[in-house]
Amino acid sequence: xxxxxxxxxxxxxxxxxxxxxxxxxxxxxxxxxxxxxxxxxxxxxxxxxxxxxxxxxxxxxxxxxxxxxxxxxxxxxxxxxxxxxxxxxxxxxxxxxxxxxxxxxxxxxxxxxxxxxxxxxxxxxxxxxxxxxxxxxxxxxxxxxxxxxxxxxxxxxxxxxxxxxxxxx
Amino acid sequence: xxxxxxxxxxxxxxxxxxxxxxxxxxxxxxxxxxxxxxxxxxxxxxxxxxxxxxxxxxxxxxxxxxxxxxxxxxxxxxxxxxxxxxxxxxxxxxxxxxxxxxxxxxxxxxxxxxxxxxxxxxxxxxxxxxxxxxxxxxxxxxxxxxxxxxxxxxxxxxxxxxxxxxxxxxxxxxxxxxxxxxxxxxxxxxxxxxxxxxxxxxxxxxxxxxxxxxxxxxxxxxxxxxxxxxxxxxxxxxxxxxxxxxxxxxxxxxxxxxxxxxxxxxxxxxxxxxxxxxxxxxxxxxxxxxxxxxxxxxxxxxxxxxxxxxxxxxxxxxxxxxxxxxxxxxxxxxxxxxxxxxxxxxxxxxxxxxxxxxxxxxxxxxxxxxxxxxxxxxxxxxxxxxxxxxxxxxxxxxxxxxxxxxxxxxxxxxxxxxxxxxxxxxxxxxxxxxxxxxxxxxxxxxxxxxxxxxxxxxxxxxxxxxxxxxxxxxxxxxxxxxxxxxxxxxxxxxxxxxxxxxxxxxxxxxxxxxxxxxxxxxxxxxxxxxxxxxxxxxxxxxxxxxxxxxxxxxxxxxxxxxxxxxxxxxxxxxxxxxxxxxxxxxxxxxxxxxxxxxxxxxxxxxxxxxxxxxxxxxxxxxxxxxxxxxxxxxxxxxxxxxxxxxxxxxxxxxxxxxxxxxxxxxxxxxxxxxxxxxxxxxxxxxxxxxxxxxxxxxxxxxxxxxxxxxxxxxxxxxxxxxxxxxxxxxxxxxxxxxxxxxxxxxxxxxxxxxxxxxxxxxxxxxxxxx
Numbered sequence: 030x031x032x033x034x035x036x037x038x039x040x041x042x043x044x045x046x047x048x049x050x051x052x053x054x055x056x057x058x059x060x061x062x063x064x065x066x067x068x069x070x071x072x073x074x075x076x077x078x079x080x081x082x083x084x085x086x087x088x089x090x091x092x093x094x095x096x097x098x099x100x101x102x103x104x105x106x107x108x109x110x111x112x113x114x115x116x117x118x119x120x121x122x123x124x125x126x127x128x129x130x131x132x133x134x135x136x137x138x139x140x141x142x143x144x145x146x147x148x149x150x151x152x153x154x155x156x157x158x159x160x161x162x163x164x165x166x167x168x169x170x171x172x173x174x175x176x177x178x179x180x181x182x183x184x185x186x187x188x189x190x191x192x193x194x195x196x197x198x
Numbered sequence: 199x200x201x202x203x204x205x206x207x208x209x210x211x212x213x214x215x216x217x218x219x220x221x222x223x224x225x226x227x228x229x230x231x232x233x234x235x236x237x238x239x240x241x242x243x244x245x246x247x248x249x250x251x252x253x254x255x256x257x258x259x260x261x262x263x264x265x266x267x268x269x270x271x272x273x274x275x276x277x278x279x280x281x282x283x284x285x286x287x288x289x290x291x292x293x294x295x296x297x298x299x300x301x302x303x304x305x306x307x308x309x310x311x312x313x314x315x316x317x318x319x320x321x322x323x324x325x326x327x328x329x330x331x332x333x334x335x336x337x338x339x340x341x342x343x344x345x346x347x348x349x350x351x352x353x354x355x356x357x358x359x360x361x362x363x364x365x366x367x368x369x370x371x372x373x374x375x376x377x378x379x380x381x382x383x384x385x386x387x388x389x390x391x392x393x394x395x396x397x398x399x400x401x402x403x404x405x406x407x408x409x410x411x412x413x414x415x416x417x418x419x420x421x422x423x424x425x426x427x428x429x430x431x432x433x434x435x436x437x438x439x440x441x442x443x444x445x446x447x448x449x450x451x452x453x454x455x456x457x458x459x460x461x462x463x464x465x466x467x468x469x470x471x472x473x474x475x476x477x478x479x480x481x482x483x484x485x486x487x488x489x490x491x492x493x494x495x496x497x498x499x500x501x502x503x504x505x506x507x508x509x510x511x512x513x514x515x516x517x518x519x520x521x522x523x524x525x526x527x528x529x530x531x532x533x534x535x536x537x538x539x540x541x542x543x544x545x546x547x548x549x550x551x552x553x554x555x556x557x558x559x560x561x562x563x564x565x566x567x568x569x570x571x572x573x574x575x576x577x578x579x580x581x582x583x584x585x586x587x588x589x590x591x592x593x594x595x596x597x598x599x600x601x602x603x604x605x606x607x608x609x610x611x612x613x614x615x616x617x618x619x620x621x622x623x624x625x626x627x628x629x630x631x632x633x634x635x636x637x638x639x640x641x642x643x644x645x646x647x648x649x650x651x652x653x654x655x656x657x658x659x660x661x662x663x664x665x666x667x668x669x670x671x672x673x674x675x676x677x678x679x680x681x682x683x684x685x686x687x688x689x690x691x692x693x694x695x696x697x698x699x700x701x702x703x704x705x706x707x708x709x710x711x712x713x714x715x716x717x718x719x720x721x722x723x724x725x726x727x728x729x730x731x732x733x734x735x736x737x738x739x740x741x742x743x744x745x746x747x748x749x750x751x752x753x754x755x756x757x758x759x760x761x762x763x764x765x766x767x768x769x770x771x772x773x774x775x776x777x778x779x780x781x782x783x784x785x786x787x788x789x790x791x792x793x794x795x796x797x798x799x800x801x802x803x804x805x806x807x808x809x810x811x812x813x814x815x816x817x818x819x820x821x822x823x824x825x826x827x828x829x830x831x832x833x834x835x836x837x838x839x840x841x842x843x844x845x846x847x848x849x850x851x852x853x854x855x856x857x858x859x860x861x862x863x864x865x866x867x868x869x870x871x872x873x874x875x876x877x878x879x880x881x882x883x884x885x886x887x888x889x890x891x892x893x894x895x896x897x898x899x900x901x902x903x904x905x906x907x908x909x910x911x912x913x914x915x916x917x918x919x920x921x922x923x924x925x926x927x928x929x930x931x932x933x934x935x936x937x938x939x940x941x942x943x944x945x946x947x948x949x950x951x952x953x954x955x956x957x958x959x960x961x962x963x964x965x966x967x968x
Contacts, residue, residue, distance in 0.1 A: 171536035173506030174513075174524035182521055184561065185528050 074137075075181040079194050090128060091140045094120050098130045098138050115163070116156050131159040137166065143197070150197060158193055165189045204268065211296050212268045217558060219267065233262055239299035240274050249283055250274060271297050479564035481548050489544040503537035509546070516550050522559060526550055529563045541568075 073091075078084050097120040117130035122145065131139040139162050143150055165186045169175050172183070204212060219232040237247045254262070254269035262270065273283050274297035481489070490500070496512060497504045504512075506527075513523050530546035531538060538546060545567035553559055 168528075168534045171506065171531065171534050172524055172527045173510035173536065174520055174527050182524065183528055184525055188561075 074179075075186065075190075077187070077190050077194070087142055090123075090126070090142050094128045094130065094140050094142075095138060097121055097128070098132060098140065101130065102132060116159055118152070129155050129159070131163070133163060133166070139163070139166075158197075161189060161193060204272070208272070208296060212271050213561070215271060216262075216264055216267045217561065219262070233267070236299060237270075237274070240278065240297060241299075242274065242277050246277050246283070250277065253283060253285055479548065479552070479560070480566040481544060485548065485551070486544060489547045490540065492547065493540055493543045500540050503535075503539055504543055506536040506538075509538050509543070513546065513550055516554060518550060518553055522553060523550075525559055526553065529559070530567070532563070532568065 073088075076088065076091075078087050098117060101117050101120070115131055115133060117132060120128040120130045120140070122128070124145070126142050126144050129141045129143065131141075133139075139159055141155065141158065143155070165183075166181075169181055169183050169186055170177065175181075175183070215236065219236060237250070240247070242250075250270050250273040253273055254266040269285075275295060277283055278298050279295060492512075493500065493504065496508050509527070510523075513526070514520075516523075518526075526546055526549045529549060530542045532542055532545075545563065548567055549559060
């Protein structure tokens with residue numbers, strides 16, 4: 030698998046892509062999560078995964094799903110851009126996991142990878158998780174010491190993500 | 199996180215330890231350095247330590263992640279308890295004592311114990327390995343601090359240290375430098391020394407230095423860090439403070455362990471202090487004053503905000519790494535608005551000072567640093583933004599400096615600023631009777647500026663709209679609408695009173711956060727009443743004029759119930775009229791429910807027009823006559839009827855009896871109908887076509903509405919007015935119910951007629967073919 034630079038994958042090179050990937054994978058009855066956030070130009074702003082194994086796989090999944098996100102956004106057309114709903118829903122399911130996407134109005138993308146076997150996770154829960162991510166992200170943006178496009182090192186954000194992942198686990 | 203379960207004490211302890219070991223805040227504690235020291239302090243044989251490291255996965259990973267670290271600590275505890283090291287038993291072992299790190303008995307231990315009271319062991323294990331951060335950072339030549347002083351203080355310090363909460367034993371340096379001067383001694387002599395040290399402090403501090411050098415006074419109330427340091431210093435006993443400063447359990451100490459312990463203890467102390475949200479973070483007065491002055495240099499207005507960019511510039515001068523500044527910002531910007539208020543600024547500044555002095559940043563904002571705008575008794579330590587919304591009770595929370603609740607720093611002031619109407623924020627428990635509400639509405643319209651009262655009634659839950667209140671509330675709503683904005687007067691007139699009510703309520707909520715809970719949502723004023731009193735101009739006048747005589751739109755349904763839902767009727771009254779003309783007749787025949795609606799709207803417009811005129815009581819009679827007349831004049835009376843209704847409402851307060859009497863004339867029945875009509879604007883539309891026979895009813899309704907209690911203007915009369923209006927409303931209810939049944943009967947008759955007609959038609963039809 031080749032990970033193409035985002036700019037190549039996405040024609041909108043200038044678009045700010047941010048994504049948070051949250052992946053859960055069931056391994057030996059242990060839920061694992063991975064959280065990834067990507068920032069502009071499709072490079073990750075934040076990555077977090079609970080399972081330390083297969084982390085790369087999650088990373089790859091998240092990156093590839095960015096294309097799907099892009100596709101969904103472009104499909105809406107310009108007219109709908111403003112009314113576009115932030116929550117993109119299930120981007121695509123694979124046999125192992127499902128990928129959910131969420132895009133903010135500033136084109137910051139959050140991607141969440143959830144294990145398919147986690148049937149207890151419902152759509153509205155995913156929505157609330159994205160909302161929390163979004164809120165935390167805006168809190169980070171409020172921090173004058175944070176330059177948009179930097180990697181996110183906020184402890185508050187970490188805490189929030191951890192708690193979220195713990196919750197899912 | 200392999201499902202490791204920790205008790206609360208363990209959680210805290212481990213967290214603190216991890217924070218300590220996580221020197222770079224990368225959530226990864228390197229295998230060397232503090233972690234190793236910590237493990238060494240556990241006094242476990244090396245191979246055990248190695249095994250622990252392997253088990254927890256650090257060896258594999260090369261570092262200690264948080265989970266690995268926790269597991270390691272737990273394993274340490276197990277090992278120290280003599281249990282075999284097994285991963286499976288990690289969670290199964292209950293009541294495992296906290297891992298112990300060698301700590302030479304010291305007050306710190308006891309203190310630490312106090313902290314982690316859950317365990318009897320010396321939780322003061324921190325001490326062992328953790329070199330006191332402050333000393334190192336401080337770069338103060340603590341060594342210079344006389345050991346003598348240290349020695350002297352030792353005893354005192356020991357005592358001091360015993361107390362978990364450090365009391366101002368030493369004269370804490372008053373200035374922000376206090377932190378720096380932890381090895382300050384009350385004796386004063388050494389005070390200057392630390393001052394000399396702090397290179398890292400930036401200009402502002404250096405300015406203060408000279409000033410603070412005099413601090414011998416224990417101004418520091420309970421400022422634990424200094425005491426800590428005292429203790430720590432004294433504790434070191436040995437180590438010249440410099441050694442401690444060096445942050446390494448340096449040679450100064452007699453024993454390695456002691457040294458380690460000392461340093462660790464100090465660090466421990468400090469950590470403990472920071473983690474206990476105790477005094478360590480408390481800002482002394484001098485410090486606060488200093489911060490305030492600094493704040494003023496950036497933002498002269500003490501109640502204002504420092505924008506993020508300015509704050510960033512300012513704090514960047516401290517030469518702390520951006521990451522730490524970012525974290526400090528996160529901690530101190532309580533309401534996450536990107537700006538710092540005075541309290542937030544002080545907290546941030548304090549944290550910066552602490553950091554420069556070598557104290558680690560807490561994970562959560564210490565309680566004493568939380569913005570204290572709202573004086574809330576309960577202190578939610580560690581709860582920050584999440585709690586802000588809840589803790590900041592909308593009630594008046596004087597910006598006190600009590601170190602308790604996280605205050606709604608900005609939210610609270612914003613609230614006030616936005617609303618600019620305390621009435622909105624603080625629900626004014628005005629029991630709004632329909633009439634009262636109506637009157638308020640009227641006043642509102644007249645003044646066009648007073649949001650307070652109207653808001654209250656407006657904010658009253660629409661659900662409470664009692665039938666009797668409908669008219670008044672509708673009237674009120676429209677008035678409110680006109681006042682609030684969102685609604686065009688015509689729309690308000692024509693829209694469903696309920697909708698209006700809701701809308702108004704919603705609008706009100708915008709402006710005011712606290713609807714008047716006590717007052718039930720003013721039912722849409724019953725314009726019907728005014729309707730019925732077509733002649734009403736006077737009524738309206740008297741209406742508006744007479745505070746106590748709010749007709750609350752309850753004005754009896756003018757016989758001509760203007761077709762209520764006539765949205766977009768720019769000229770309310772007229773439009774209504776025309777509409778009414780069309781629909782009145784229909785309306786009259788429509789169910790009583792429709793009647794009220796139309797009159798409501800028309801009434802409002804009318805009312806507005808004649809608001810200034812005021813209604814006199816005398817017009818009561820007029821109202822009554824009007825109501826009667828209304829039946830005839832329905833088409834044109836919609837507006838007037840509303841007015842009349844209003845007038846009626848008002849008048850009724852004064853002479854309810856009259857109205858009933860008038861109602862008795864046959865108009866009474868009109869009154870009730872309007873109410874239900876008002877409420878069901880939509881249904882009114884539907885019903886409109888049907889109601890031909892309801893003309894009389896409308897008249898009755900109008901009359902009844904007229905009898906509706908007017909909304910007493912003055913709040914003072916509320917009680918009586920309320921009671922009166924309740925009575926009236928009840929009467930109206932009965933009347934309306936009667937009317938309803940009559941209308942139903944009429945409906946049935948009509949349907950029967952229809953059926954018969956159809957039958958005839960059918961019979962005739964065959965002939966048509968012939």
